[in-house]
Amino acid sequence: MSRLQVVSGKGGTGKTTVAAALALALATEGKRTLLVEVEGRQGIAQLFETEALPYEERKIAVAPGGGEVYALAIDAELALLDYLQMFYRLGGAGRALRKLGAIDFATTIAPGVRDVLLTGKACEAVRRKDKRGRYAYDYVVMDAPPTGRITRFLNVNDEVAGLAKIGPIHNQAQAVMRVLKSAETSVHLVTLLEEMPVQETIDGVAELRSAGLPVGRILVNMVRPTLLDGPVPQDVKKTAIAKELSRAGLGGARKGGLAEQLVEPLLEQAAEYAERIALEEEQRAELARLGLPVQELEFLSEGIDLAGLYRLAATLRRQGV
Amino acid sequence: MTLDVPPTLDVDPLLDDPKTRIIVCCGAGGVGKTTTAAALGLRAAERGRKVVVLTIDPARRLAQSMGIDSLDNTPRRVKDIEGDGELHAMMLDMKRTFDEIVETHADEDRARAILENPFYQSLSAGFAGTQEYMAMEKLGQLRSRDEWDLIVVDTPPSRSALDFLDAPSRLGSFLDGKFIRVLMAPAKVGGRAGMKFLNVGMSMMTGTLGKLLGGPFLKDVQTFVAAMDTMFGGFRTRADATYRLLQAPGTAFLVVAAPERDALREAAYFVERLAADRMPLAGLVLNRVHGSGAARLSAERALAAAEALTADLPADAADGELPAAEAELSEEHAVPAGNAGPGENLETGGIVDQEGGKEEVRTSPESPSTPELTAGLLRLHAERMQLLAREQRTRDRFTALHPEVAVAEVAALPGDVHDLAGLRDIGDRLASGGRPAGAA
Numbered sequence: 001m002s003r004l005q006v007v008s009g010k011g012g013t014g015k016t017t018v019a020a021a022l023a024l025a026l027a028t029e030g031k032r033t034l035l036v037e038v039e040g041r042q043g044i045a046q047l048f049e050t051e052a053l054p055y056e057e058r059k060i061a062v063a064p065g066g067g068e069v070y071a072l073a074i075d076a077e078l079a080l081l082d083y084l085q086m087f088y089r090l091g092g093a094g095r096a097l098r099k100l101g102a103i104d105f106a107t108t109i110a111p112g113v114r115d116v117l118l119t120g121k122a123c124e125a126v127r128r129k130d131k132r133g134r135y136a137y138d139y140v141v142m143d144a145p146p147t148g149r150i151t152r153f154l155n156v157n158d159e160v161a162g163l164a165k166i167g168p169i170h171n172q173a174q175a176v177m178r179v180l181k182s183a184e185t186s187v188h189l190v191t192l193l194e195e196m197p198v199q200e201t202i203d204g205v206a207e208l209r210s211a212g213l214p215v216g217r218i219l220v221n222m223v224r225p226t227l228l229d230g231p232v233p234q235d236v237k238k239t240a241i242a243k244e245l246s247r248a249g250l251g252g253a254r255k256g257g258l259a260e261q262l263v264e265p266l267l268e269q270a271a272e273y274a275e276r277i278a279l280e281e282e283q284r285a286e287l288a289r290l291g292l293p294v295q296e297l298e299f300l301s302e303g304i305d306l307a308g309l310y311r312l313a314a315t316l317r318r319q320g321v
Numbered sequence: 322m323t324l325d326v327p328p329t330l331d332v333d334p335l336l337d338d339p340k341t342r343i344i345v346c347c348g349a350g351g352v353g354k355t356t357t358a359a360a361l362g363l364r365a366a367e368r369g370r371k372v373v374v375l376t377i378d379p380a381r382r383l384a385q386s387m388g389i390d391s392l393d394n395t396p397r398r399v400k401d402i403e404g405d406g407e408l409h410a411m412m413l414d415m416k417r418t419f420d421e422i423v424e425t426h427a428d429e430d431r432a433r434a435i436l437e438n439p440f441y442q443s444l445s446a447g448f449a450g451t452q453e454y455m456a457m458e459k460l461g462q463l464r465s466r467d468e469w470d471l472i473v474v475d476t477p478p479s480r481s482a483l484d485f486l487d488a489p490s491r492l493g494s495f496l497d498g499k500f501i502r503v504l505m506a507p508a509k510v511g512g513r514a515g516m517k518f519l520n521v522g523m524s525m526m527t528g529t530l531g532k533l534l535g536g537p538f539l540k541d542v543q544t545f546v547a548a549m550d551t552m553f554g555g556f557r558t559r560a561d562a563t564y565r566l567l568q569a570p571g572t573a574f575l576v577v578a579a580p581e582r583d584a585l586r587e588a589a590y591f592v593e594r595l596a597a598d599r600m601p602l603a604g605l606v607l608n609r610v611h612g613s614g615a616a617r618l619s620a621e622r623a624l625a626a627a628e629a630l631t632a633d634l635p636a637d638a639a640d641g642e643l644p645a646a647e648a649e650l651s652e653e654h655a656v657p658a659g660n661a662g663p664g665e666n667l668e669t670g671g672i673v674d675q676e677g678g679k680e681e682v683r684t685s686p687e688s689p690s691t692p693e694l695t696a697g698l699l700r701l702h703a704e705r706m707q708l709l710a711r712e713q714r715t716r717d718r719f720t721a722l723h724p725e726v727a728v729a730e731v732a733a734l735p736g737d738v739h740d741l742a743g744l745r746d747i748g749d750r751l752a753s754g755g756r757p758a759g760a761a
Contacts, residue, residue, distance in 0.1 A: 012351020265614025
């Protein structure tokens with residue numbers, strides 16, 4: 001299985017949550033995973049209910065069976081200083097560069113450089129080995145930028161090709177691309193069963209494919225349980241339902257009775273539900289046409305907390321991560 | 322636990338007021354921001370105003386809902402608007418907008434040199450703040466053309482929803498900033514005293530950056546800077562002007578959110594940031610709020626009643642197995658029993674919204690018995706009531722932080738918007754502003 005798992009998705013689909021659940025699932029049974037954040041939003045810290053993550057790998061969770069999840073919030077500026085330090089032994093000059101705005105220039109302004117640094121750091125973690133020659137992390141999971149930007153973000157080579165034609169950034173980009181386009185990487189897209197996220201997912205898959213980046217799975221998030229088996233028959237007897245409601249102790253079934261008054265609103269809700277289910281089925285069919293493995297994650301009605309994360313991880317685990 | 326009800330945001334007076342010239346819709350991604358902008362634009366147009374909607378990245382369906390197959394960098398008139406107003410819509414093309422600035426402000430040769438420069442090409446298409454800067458630039462352009470009496474703007478889906486406030490000044494300060502000038506001509510900056518230090522810093526910097534990015538990169542930047550030299554002041558000036566335009570009384574900010582924890586947390590943050598920047602906030606648009614016509618029946622009671630109804634069913638029926646009589650029916654349809662798992666009930670699911678499908682539904686082998694059906698209705702209601710309670714809690718949290726912010730709630734639609742009628746419907750829901758039936 002790919003050792004670098006990149007998770008993207010439209011805003012609002014819960015990609016950070018899914019990335020975290022995936023990192024937990026992959027760590028199960030004694031493995032070690034690194035969960036990487038690249039957008040400086042501190043979403044991982046919020047999710048795991050810890051203080052803001054520094055630019056440093058630290059353990060944030062244990063997985064069932066003795067696994068460990070580490071997390072890292074990559075900061076492009078610090079990554080660049082690191083990098084300069086490593087190659088040029090800058091010492092205090094790094095600080096001076098920073099003060100003059102050169103670091104800011106190189107990381108925010110010079111297009112693509114930031115992305116090379118962010119993906120480069122993740123790739124470094126993928127390839128890192130300990131003294132005994134074993135990989136430092138079994139898997140690296142990246143909470144990546146949203147679907148609309150993911151191809152550009154990962155396709156760093158193209159981005160800097162026109163600019164850094166030679167030099168370390170150029171070489172770095174080449175090295176990063178070798179990892180990203182190999183079987184070592186898979187890019188997963190998180191979506192909901194709604195039109196816009198599904199459309200963006202379809203567009204995103206097409207873009208990734210045309211850039212030669214390896215698309216992994218479609219992860220459908222927040223799938224709600226089936227509560228009604230099929231639509232309510234059109235010829236349903238409202239009086240019969242009123243009687244049932246009454247029998248369940250919800251008031252009188254006669255016209256104007258408390259139970260009778262419930263019938264219309266309940267049927268209305270059922271009709272809305274049926275409409276939603278029908279739309280969801282259309283979206284499922286759209287996703288199926290992509291010919292990619294699809295996994296569904298249940299909607300957690302009480303919001304996402306740690307317990308919820310573990311539940312999602314278990315679901316991923318059951319479906320085979 | 323319900324707090325004081327926040328003031329209701331009345332959208333129509335805002336749209337009708339001729340003094341309202343710009344409405345900015347901002348908020349986290351995925352809350353229906355673009356749809357809200359389009360619905361507001363349509364409503365204002367149909368109430369007689371001449372409106373242009375500037376969208377950043379509309380879903381294809383939304384563009385189509387306005388009868389435009391693809392939006393581009395010029396406002397296109399939307400057909401089939403009722404009333405005397407006009408609706409125009411456009412989508413921001415940031416590269417095109419950047420090119421236009423260059424073309425307008427530089428002579429032909431110089432413009433060509435800039436447009437062909439590789440650094441410019443990456444900057445105009447890729448720099449993280451360019452989209453935000455160009456959105457503001459476009460807004461400034463539209464406003465100064467004075468062809469429309471109302472401009473509705475949708476903000477870019479930023480990594481942080483606030484980027485569009487910062488990006489203009491960031492790009493502005495980059496383009497006429499100290500560093501880029503130093504890169505260009507170190508001797509010009511800082512006079513004699515500063516020169517020596519800067520030269521030292523400079524050679525170190527260009528040296529390092531040159532090593533890092535490769536020599537040609539710096540050369541591209543320098544050529545670019547040389548060509549753009551005359552335009553730098555303009556960028557800063559325009560960025561500042563747009564920023565002031567946003568603070569002006571004719572502008573109204575609407576924060577768009579959905580009643581979900583993260584979306585409202587961002588909305589609260591946004592409200593605070595707008596206040597800090599002295600941007601005029603008109604209120605909060607809360608999309609996708611649920612209601613219920615049977616709100617007095619609590620989730621707990623509904624579940625207990627459902628339980629009671631299914632408890633006395635024969636064991637197999639309660640399990641969702643079909644009673645014998647209905648099982649026979651199912652054979653002619655060759656639908657396996659109990660296939661209602663997600664992903665498998667495509668057949669029945671697909672039928673519902675079609676009028677013609679009703680015949681089929683009636684004879685559907687899966688028709689549950691009345692007690693089962695009623696129990697299902699009750700479970701569905703319980704889920705709805707739990708949803709209502711969650712939405713209420715998140716809203717209360719927001720109201721507690723910002724009781725002064727007026728709120729317009731938009732009742733949830735089952736599906737997406739596909740046409741003007743759909744947008745109109747959202748506009749109606751927005752304007753009615755109050756809570757959908759039963760939202761506690």
